[in-house]
Amino acid sequence: MRASLLTFPAALLLTATLASCSDDEPSTATDPTVDGDTETTDCTYPEGGQAAQEVEPPSSEAVSEGEIEATMTTSVGEFGFTLDAAATPCTVHSFVSLAEQGYFEETPCHRMTTAGIFVLQCGDPTGTGGGGPGYTFEDELTGEETYPAGTLAMANAGPDTNGSQFFIVFEDTELGPDYTVFGTVDDATLEAVRAVAADGVNGSTEPGDGTPNTEVTIESVSVG
16 A cells, blocks of 8 residues: 555655755754753754755754644635644654744645545645655654544655655545654644545546645645
8 A cells, every 4th residue: 555555656645755955053943942841852853855945954852742733824724733742742843843944835735635545745845746855754653543534644755754745634544554643633624625625636647646626735834
């Protein structure tokens, strides 16, 4: 299933192919505030691949408690996310850093699947399924992951290849526990994504797998 469904020629459905960006030291300007009473963990974000857009990788210190709310404004409405920093601190830390650097602004949700697996995939500024932020990071898995409607998870091209691409599950979906679940989406988001799915997909090698007929463009992401 992974090879046939979750990868594009250059690397994905549920992919997160990466790219390389600057050799400068990581910036902490876009990191969530960490004070002495906040639980944190160490993360690593090594360079990898060819960057779709130049960004700084996150700092190595990530908040590892609580939840973070995020709102993604798109061409089909606002998507409400609840990010699970307690369970997936390194993933959430990366997502927040990219959002606050404007990485997702004016980028397409380039892939939708409506047969067997029900997801909308976003997070590649190139819109090809092969773009990433120029760094990778490890999976944060328990081995018991499931993907019911409302799940927010990372796309990947194999173990520990996370980057910027993520997917929204809009109907209960059977997948192996290989994709980091880093949050959930609200009911309004599900309604909007299901409306896009109802309009079908365009141009794919498999039925129900391609670019959504209704264009979905991320306009901005606010966090907090």
